[in-house]
Amino acid sequence: MFRTSEYQQYCREEFESGRSSIYAKRPRESAHAGLAFDVPIGLQTQNVISIFAKHGFIRAELKNNDLVHFEWVNWQSMSRQEQAYAN
Numbered sequence: 405m406f407r408t409s410e411y412q413q414y415c416r417e418e419f420e421s422g423r424s425s426i427y428a429k430r431p432r433e434s435a436h437a438g439l440a441f442d443v444p445i446g447l448q449t450q451n452v453i454s455i456f457a458k459h460g461f462i463r464a465e466l467k468n469n470d471l472v473h474f475e476w477v478n479w480q481s482m483s484r485q486e487q488a489y490a491n
């Protein structure tokens with residue numbers, strides 16, 4: 405789901421405090437404002453993963469053990485201005 409910056413901040417605070425085990429970046433560092441969504445692991449069949457990949461959405465936060473997170477593949481290479489515009 406896409407998130408407002410207020411909700412992203414809430415998710416970050418929940419993660420930082422340990423109340424949530426789901427990794428969350430700070431609002432301006434997150435693609436969730438428009439170019440990312442989370443999918444429960446149980447729904448991530450190979451077919452679903454390849455359809456997302458075909459449309460440019462990949463699991464980009466595996467290094468942070470964020471297994472539910474899909475984001476647009478070019479998010480990281482966008483400038484801050486482009487990222488803000490996408491929000």
Ligand SMILES: [Zn+2]
Pocket residue numbers: 436440441442470472473474
């Ligand atoms: Zn996510």
